[in-house]
Amino acid sequence: EAGVTQSPTHLIKTRGQQATLRCSPISGHTSVYWYQQALGLGLQFLLWYDEGEERNRGNFPPRFSGRQFPNYSSELNVNALELEDSALYLCASSLYSARTGEFFGPGTRLTVL
Amino acid sequence: QKEVEQNSGPLSVPEGAIASLNCTYSDRGSQSFFWYRQYSGKSPELIMSIYSNGDKEDGRFTAQLNKASQYVSLLIRDSQPSDSATYLCAVNTRRSGGYQKVTFGIGTKLQVIP
Numbered sequence: 001e002a003g004v005t006q007s008p009t010h011l012i013k014t015r016g017q018q019a020t021l022r023c024s025p026i027s028g029h030t031s032v033y034w035y036q037q038a039l040g041l042g043l044q045f046l047l048w049y050d051e052g053e054e055r056n057r058g059n060f061p062p063r064f065s066g067r068q069f070p071n072y073s074s075e076l077n078v079n080a081l082e083l084e085d086s087a088l089y090l091c092a093s094s095l096y097s098a099r100t101g102e103f104f105g106p107g108t109r110l111t112v113l
Numbered sequence: 114q115k116e117v118e119q120n121s122g123p124l125s126v127p128e129g130a131i132a133s134l135n136c137t138y139s140d141r142g143s144q145s146f147f148w149y150r151q152y153s154g155k156s157p158e159l160i161m162s163i164y165s166n167g168d169k170e171d172g173r174f175t176a177q178l179n180k181a182s183q184y185v186s187l188l189i190r191d192s193q194p195s196d197s198a199t200y201l202c203a204v205n206t207r208r209s210g211g212y213q214k215v216t217f218g219i220g221t222k223l224q225v226i227p
Binding site for chain 2: 035041042043044045048055056058102103104105107
């Protein structure tokens with residue numbers, strides 16, 4: 001069974017640009033979670049999608065947004081990139097919505113120059 | 114006070130010893146608790162989940178939850194060098210209306226010395 005996949009692996013952008021990150025959950029999983037892991041800050045909860053709808057978001061500005069498609073894959077968009085957005089962005093999926101997302105993807109390393 | 118607190122370590126234990134990792138949380142309404150292992154440069158891997166007070170054992174791992182003290186711990190018996198990693202504590206809090214908040218601790222770095 002394929003695990004959670006994320007693309008791209010690495011992304012380099014300049015300040016002010018937009019970044020789009022993609023995630024495909026494990027087949028059958030309907031819940032997708034996005035996290036930001038910046039150096040020294042630990043994992044920060046970004047967004048939670050379940051059954052195509054945004055269920056909750058963490059303490060991030062509105063320029064962090066996303067969506068979940070009918071096939072449960074998900075996209076994270078970051079507009080007006082700032083230097084401090086440089087981090088590893090992790091996607092996790094779960095069969096049950098009452099979890100944190102048990103299965104993590106390999107992540108997308110976003111670097112903002 | 115941080116919502117989920119962990120000592121960042123490093124915690125060094127000799128091979129074969131018991132490693133004890135601790136986590137405290139501030140929200141008394143939290144219901145679900147998870148331990149993840151993260152190797153350097155890799156994504157987190159779920160190793161244990163616990164939902165009710167008491168102990169839960171899975172192989173060499175035991176998770177302990179004390180909701181009254183707002184404390185969750187992970188014990189690793191017969192520690193191996195391959196257990197050297199950062200261990201993340203995560204707390205899930207759900208409220209009415211479908212609200213759900215997931216908070217991770219900073220992680221404790223464990224070093225198992227051969």
